[in-house]
Amino acid sequence: MAKLRGTGIAAVNYPTGMNLGGDPSQALIHATTSGSFVVALSSTDLGQGLRTVIGQIAAETLGVAADEVVIDTADTDTGPHCMGTFASRATHRVGNAVKAAAEEARTALLEVAALELNAPVGGLVLDGFGNVLVAGDPGRCVRVAEVASKAQFEYGRTISGRGAYMKPKSPVDPETGAMDPDSTEAHACTIAEVEVDTETGQVAVLGIRSAYEVGRQVNPALVRGQIVGGAWMGMSHALYETTEPYYPNPDHKPKDFSEYVMPGPAELPEIDCVVLEVPSSTGPYGVKGVGEMTANSPIPAIVNAIYHACGVRVDDLPVTPEKILRGLEAKWATESAAAAGGR
Amino acid sequence: MTVVEYFLPRSLAQAVDLLSRHGPDLLVIAGGTVAMPLINDGISLPRQVMGLRFVGLDEIEPSDGGLRIGATTTLTSLLRQRHVPMLAEAARRTASWSIRNMGTVGGNLFTPPPGGDVAVALLALDAEVTLEGSRGRRTLALSEFQTGFMTTALEPQELLTGIGVPAVAGxxxxxxxxxxxxxxxxxxxxxxxxxxxxxxxxxxxxxxxxxxxxxxxxxxxxxxxxxxxxxxxxxxxxxxxxxxxxxxxxxxxxxxxxxxxxxxxxxxxxxxxxxxxxxxxxx
Amino acid sequence: MKVAGHHVLDAGPREVFDAACDPATLLAVIPGCEAIEQVAPHEYQGSLVLRLPGVGATFRTFVRLVDADPPHAAGMEGRVEGPMGTIAGRADFGLTEVDDEPAHDGRPGAGSDGRSIASRTLLEYRGEAVIQGPLARLDSRFAESLANTLIAQGLQALNSHLIEASSTVAPASGRPSPREAPE
Amino acid sequence: MGSRIVSFELCGREVEVLVSPMATLQSVLRSQLGYTGTKEGCRQGGCGSCTVLVDGEPMMSCLLPVEDVEGRRVTTIEGIAPVAGLAPIQQAFIEKNAFQCGYCTPGMVVLTKTLLDHHPSPSRDEIIDALGGNVCRCTGYAPIIEAIEAAAAGATTDAGRDAGDWPDPSGER
Incomplete structure (x- = not known):
């Protein structure tokens, strides 16, 4: 029984968002009477943490605590327009729209606070803990909740903001083919280490180590979660998962979790990552997208590591044990033919 | 869900009686890990079902150097017994913790490949199965019990009640x-x-x-x-x-x-x- | 769903053909067959009980013999209907007399008892069926494997029936008793 | 026809519920009793998002006819936490960020809480075997295993429900 080890490397440049026919997202924010802020969006959180990071961006811009912000993504029929949650675009596109809406709402808040504190708008600051202060005179302050309540019951005003962001459509230059399809790009490089069992064709992934450059991190815990989970999913795409079976009969496509092959906790490799932050010029607070790209570079890195380990180059996914065994048989046949020819 | 009656007999005699009264359209389940996925998916559409969880066939007893295993013994119980290590290992490698707490040793003999791993160990141990029905009781070598893909020697009026494992020779x-x-x-x-x-x-x-x-x-x-x-x-x-x-x-x-x-x-x-x-x- | 295969039976083509057209024989050899009646020349209907894991069901069956060329070939059109869905299709059979060679498919039961047999029949079959209803959602491996199992069991039973018929004067009747362990 | 009343202990209180024949425990918990923490996943016993405890042992509630738990003790995610605060494994999940979309989380927490009840210091193999039936598509299991190990080692803060682990929104880390 031979177990062969190999190392592979791969890198990815990942565009945040898409060109489309123009790529807009919009947001509306308003304060409730209790001083919390509601961000209305049509951008769906499909589990990636959008509500968390958008809430952080809104809170940061408004100058209030994150738990004072409610993200309402209830209804794509009635909410402000969004193209959707895909292409790692949400933090960048939706974040920009929310930041713009929050800036307008913050100004509206400070205008009412200025009336209460009898101070110019430009001289007011938010402390991030629910208070509006007069800069340089900390004794003069008012609770955000009080401002919000008085705006509605005494001044008859709304504290609200509108935000829109759009990546305009970029046509292809017919002469050069040049275009500007994305707003910013994130980058990553992965080194994978594998062990190939030449008798079973099974591949054990021993390690996936990556460096990511993802712009400014809004929530480092979520970024790390995406990278670690994405490495696992990349390994799964590389070696296990397929809805199209690799056998001739399409009827063998898996119908449930007992047949849809994916790795379990025992197959977990050592996953490590470092994150570099080079803020983008177009994202809110310099963000880029980090969602989809995390499953990308692990795949070619693993396939390259397999080639390095046993000399079998497989170019369709997943790399099943059968493909490796057949590849090894073909390789040995070629080698022995060459050896015979050389004699 | 098309089930109109779900019987939970409290003894083997009750179970045998229900089966002979309702005939082969009565679907018999034990742990439910084979039947319930089919029922949940609407592939199996039984009207009457009998569950064996409370019939009292879930004991493992040493017997002549071997084991007598009740048909509804859970895979977890099989895993925990110390008499036949290969059966514990086979149970350990079957499905997941939650499924082993539900799935039964008898049910494993009906699990179509690529499942049914305990049956493989039982086959190597020359296990025999006990079948009981209104016409009485008979025993059959496991190698004779599994007759084809998803088919067994079980007669329409019979239940699988136990598995006998002789003393392990070798x-x-x-x-x-x-x-x-x-x-x-x-x-x-x-x-x-x-x-x-x-x-x-x-x-x-x-x-x-x-x-x-x-x-x-x-x-x-x-x-x-x-x-x-x-x-x-x-x-x-x-x-x-x-x-x-x-x-x-x-x-x-x-x-x-x-x-x-x-x-x-x-x-x-x-x-x-x-x-x-x-x-x-x-x- | 497609099935195909072949089987060697320990009787001549004429005996095989006649047995396959006899409702009493069919009742005895078709796995799970509870009732069968001839409703017209070469047309039969009946019921089939299959106790499969997770599924207990009675199926209504309808079979018609078509393109019969006794005793060499026949086609069969049929339907099986039950709560899990419907299987409808056609199968074609060819019967060829063969020399007294060892069984072609190596399956136990086909002339394996060493008795000398006057003639044997190579039965070849090829069928295609469409599955509709909930059953169609299962992997085709399930339906095909199950069909192959039932065909193999049916042909084994048919063979036992033919051997029994040739060694006794009276025709065999009733369902064969479950096989005992050889030990 | 065939409906019957089933009674059992649910998270420490007796419940009686009128059920149609062979309704799954999972559907009764969610649709009739309002215990929506137990998720509906594959309904095939293949994902573990519906994991509950029956007499302290994990089972897939999607495969369990509710009549089968008559007179037994059922614990769902709603019954895992102590009266005040969180169970150590829940705190560990928060501190290790052992979830992303959260769909598998109730099943994972029920399962891992039970694992620690059975094996206060589980080996790596015991952890892997225990998690084998519960699918997580987001985290790749790594932070879940870290959370189990942290909870087993008593290495979580004993802060209660309010102890958030969010990075400071100002971005100052």
Whole structure:
């Protein structure tokens, strides 16, 4: 029984968002009477943490605590327009729209606070803990909740903001083919280490180590979660998962979790990552997208590591044990033919 | 859900009576891990169902050096018994913790490949099954009980009530190979038992799972082993014979080609492991 | 769903053909067959009980013999209907007399008892069926494997029936008793 | 026709519920009893998102006819936490960020809480075997295993429900 080890490397440049026919997202924010802020969006959180990071961006811009912000993504029929949650675009596109809406709402808040504190708008600051202060005179302050309540019951005003962001459509230059399809790009490089069992064709992934450059991190815990989970999913795409079976009969496509092959906790490799932050010029607070790209570079890195380990180059996914065994048989046949020819 | 009546008899006599009164359209379930997925998916649409959870067939008892296993004994109970280590190992490698808490040893004999891994170990141990119905009780070798893909020798009015495992004669090894380590359907499962007089093999069982319509005995491989001393040549020949006589299939887990190759490999590995184990014990 | 295979039976083509057209024989040899009646020349209907894991069901069956060329060939059109869905299709059979050679497919039961047999029949079959209803959602491996199992069991039973018929004067009747363990 | 009243202990209180024949425990918990923490996943016993405890042992509630738990003790995610605060494993999940979309989380927490009840210091193999039936598509299991190990080692803060682990929104880390 031979177990062969190999190392592979791969890198990815990942565009945040898409060109489309123009790529807009919009947001509306308003304060409730209790001083919390509601961000209305049509951008769906499909589990990636959008509500968390958008809430952080809104809170940061408004100058209030994150738990004072409610993200309402209830209804794509009635909410402000969004193209959707895909292409790692949400933090960048939706974040920009929310930041713009929050800036307008913050100004509206400070205008009412200025009336209460009898101070110019430009001289007011938010402390991030629910208070509006007069800069340089900390004794003069008012609770955000009080401002919000008085705006509605005494001044008859709304504290609200509108935000829109759009990546305009970029046509292809017919002469050069040049275009500007994305707003910013994130980058990553992965080194994978594998062990190939030449008798079973099974591949054990021993390690996936990556460096990511993802712009400014809004929530480092979520970024790390995406990278670690994405490495696992990349390994799964590389070696296990397929809805199209690799056998001739399409009827063998898996119908449930007992047949849809994916790795379990025992197959977990050592996953490590470092994150570099080079803020983008177009994202809110310099963000880029980090969602989809995390499953990308692990795949070619693993396939390259397999080639390095046993000399079998497989170019369709997943790399099943059968493909490796057949590849090894073909390789040995070629080698022995060459050896015979050389004699 | 099309079920209009769900019976939960409290004794075997009640269960047998219900079956004879309602006939073969009465679907019998125990742990539910085979039937409930089909019912939830609307593939099986039973009107009357009988659950065996409370009939009291869930005991394991030592018997003549072997075991008597009630048909509704959970896989978790089988895992925890210490009398027959190969059965504990087979249970340990079957499905997941939650499923082992529900699935039964009897039910495992009805699980179509690539599941049904405990049946493979039972086959290598010459287990026999007890069937009871309104016409009485009979016992049958497990190798005669599984008759085809999803079919058994169970008559319409009968229930599987128990599994008898004789005293284990010889050494055993159990190997399950899947695409992943835990909770995996089998690419192939191999259970071997070899009895020896000195160096010479006097009796051999090679049972295979997930490479046929049900758990299979590789009888040609067994014949190769009997009379040998488990020398490398005999092991290779037995592995080759097993690969030739198995009846593998394609599914989403593996192709027939790959399964056959893995039968050759894992029959060899199982026999080599057995030899090593015996060598260590002998020191 | 497609099935195909072949089987050697220990009787001549004429005996095989006649047995396959006899409702009493069919009742005895078709796995799970509870009732069968001839409703017209070469047309039969009946019921089939299959106790499969997770599924207990009675199926109504309808079979018509078409393109019969006794005793060499026949086609069969049929439908099986039950709560899990419907299987409808056609199968074609060819019967060829063969020399007294060992069984072609190596299955136990086909002339394996060493008795000398006057003539044997190679039965070849090829069928295609469409599955509709909930059953169609299962992997085709399930339906095909099950069909192959039932065909193999039916042909084994048919063979036992033919051997029995040739060794006794009276025709065999009733369902065969479950096989005992050979030990 | 065939409906019957089933009674059992649910998270420490007796419940009686009128059920149609062979309704799954999972559907009764969610649709009739309002215990929506137990998720509906594959309904095939293959994902573990519906994991509950029956007499302290994990089972897939999607495969369990509710009549089968008559008179037994059922614990769902709603019954895992102590009266005040969180169970150590829940705190560990928060601190290790052992979830992403959260769909598998109730099943994972029920399962891992039970694992620690059975094995206060589980080995790596015991952890892997225990998790084998519960699918997580987001985290790749790594932070879940870290959370189990942290909870087993008593290495979580004993802060209660309010102890958030969010990075400071100002971005100052």
């Amino acid at each position: 050494e055993t090894t159990y190997v399950k190979f899947g695409r992943k380590e835990a909770n995996t359907p089998s690419v192939v499962t191999v259970a071997v038992r070899v009895a020896r007089d000195g160096e010479v093999v006097t009796d051999a069982r090679v049972a295979l799972g997930a490479v046929g319509p049900h758990a299979l005995r590789a009888r040609k491989a067994e014949a190769v082993l009997v009379g040998s001393s488990l020398e490398p040549g005999a092991i290779d020949e037995a592995a080759e014979a097993a690969a030739e006589e198995c009846e593998p299939f394609d599914d989403g887990i593996a192709s027939a080609w790959y399964r056959r190759a893995m039968v050759r490999l894992f029959v060899r590995r199982a026999l080599e492991e057995l030899v090593q184990h015996v060598a260590l014990e002998g020191r």
